[in-house]
Amino acid sequence: MQEVNQAKLSKFVDKDKFTYALNTLDTEKLFSTSKELNEEINILESNTDLVNIRESIEIFKSPFDLESKSQIIKSTDLLRSVAQVKFADEIRYKILINNIFVGWTSSKDVNIRLPEIVSIENVDYFCYVKRNKRRILWKDLPTIEEARVVGxxxxxxxxxxxxxxxxxxxTDQVYVHIQIDSKDLGWIEKSVLNPINSNLMLRKMKNHLSNRNRLRTLNNRTLETVYEEGFARIIALPSNDPWKSALTKDYEKEDINIINGKILKYTMKIQKSERLVLSSLGSK
Structure with missing residues (x-):
């Protein structure tokens, strides 16, 4: 590309005046196109308005950076989050200011401005669920802080x-309430659905047949997902404990009993269904 530009502009600029610069438009930062990256660090899509707590906010180049730069926020600036991830004791938001991506900011500098419900309409139609790994299924509409998540x-x-x-x-978003076999699933953004415009009965029969194993477990589906944090004192762990591999390098993995009696911070993910509660526990 450099040679092409030199040839086109050679009449106007001396050859020794040309230099090469890297493309500064980082589509990876703008659109998080790497699925592997998003899965590893658990970045979630979001589409929420933000409001700054103070006149200036800290801007980070990446969600886990410790160094930042301050940016003054004008009263006319519009702040919006398009993704978020938990980092230590805060939430990092991928922020747009006046629809221009500037970096990541902290929940210590901004608050979420929850959307309001303009209207709710009763409808009756069928759709396919698109293949999407990051969109959330809500038990309640995400218009209140207490809104519950299904998964x-x-x-x-x-x-x-x-x-x-x-x-x-x-916020001009449209959420829809969905069901399968008269069982309420929850609320989801309409954009993750593909409408069915023809041959509904045939499509339903084929879909039910090809997904019969998944539909068979529908009664045992997750109804709500809750994340909890706290501190626990370790009394004793068996030598064959499966969480041994999760210990950090600060501990001797050959002797798991070294953590007995210690107080550790834990995070717990609880998935509630009609019949049981599934939980996964990890230490920090």
């Missing part, structure tokens, strides 16, 4: 769902 819509990919309600929010 990822990924668990219902390719299935046909019935849409019973459409909720229009002040």
């Amino acid at each position: 990822k819509i990924w668990d219902y990919r390719y299935l046909i769902v019935k849409v019973t309600k459409e909720a229009y929010l002040s």
